[in-house]
Amino acid sequence: MFRITKTTFFTGLALLSPLLIIYLLNLNDFAPLLSFLKQNQIFIIPLTLIIKIVGMIYPPINGSILTIGMIPVLGWKIAYLLDFLGSTIGIYITYILGKKYGGEIIIKFAGQNTLDKIKKIKLKNQNQIETAIILRLAPLGLSDVITWGASIIGFRIKAFIVGSVIAHIAGNLPFFYLISQSIQIKSWLFFAPLFGIAVFFVWKNKAKYFE
Numbered sequence: 001m002f003r004i005t006k007t008t009f010f011t012g013l014a015l016l017s018p019l020l021i022i023y024l025l026n027l028n029d030f031a032p033l034l035s036f037l038k039q040n041q042i043f044i045i046p047l048t049l050i051i052k053i054v055g056m057i058y059p060p061i062n063g064s065i066l067t068i069g070m071i072p073v074l075g076w077k078i079a080y081l082l083d084f085l086g087s088t089i090g091i092y093i094t095y096i097l098g099k100k101y102g103g104e105i106i107i108k109f110a111g112q113n114t115l116d117k118i119k120k121i122k123l124k125n126q127n128q129i130e131t132a133i134i135l136r137l138a139p140l141g142l143s144d145v146i147t148w149g150a151s152i153i154g155f156r157i158k159a160f161i162v163g164s165v166i167a168h169i170a171g172n173l174p175f176f177y178l179i180s181q182s183i184q185i186k187s188w189l190f191f192a193p194l195f196g197i198a199v200f201f202v203w204k205n206k207a208k209y210f211e
Helices: 005-025 028-039 041-057 063-067 075-110 113-119 126-134 142-151 157-185 189-204
Strands: none
Touching: 005 126, 028 041, 041 063, 041 075, 041 157, 063 157, 075 113, 075 142, 075 157, 113 142, 126 142, 126 157
């Protein structure tokens, strides 16, 4: 039976955030807040980056919701850059901390069963970058758990970070651009097929990357 975890919930919320943004932008009462945020970008930018990093370390704080929400304020390019930098810095920190605390964090936010499954994974050394890309593109919160479990699985730090960077550019860059376009044309339904493709791709290629 499918179980809704905290990471699943917040990942779903991040995917639905474009709809919420479109709705808010259509409210007249939202215009003053949007104007205020645009006038105070010098404070908004570092705050958004910090929250994104914290969200990578503490999964219930989903920094992606904030960076997506900043698209109407900062533009999609700056919003994506903050998401990219925060994600990369956060991945490095969680990889290091994961060596000591990874198991405890995974149990707390994803359960003992998830940790047991992660420990059973045996990586193919020659495919570590490709495997990192697949796992970081995985939906439903799996990518959040993997950042804490990377050192437990046996990822080399360089391979995991390189794979994560490639995955972020390949997955999040078009996502941020499409969200910006969806805000302009007030359409969000194309996210459903993209989400389905991601799920299918991970399932289809699992045998290639895991023993």
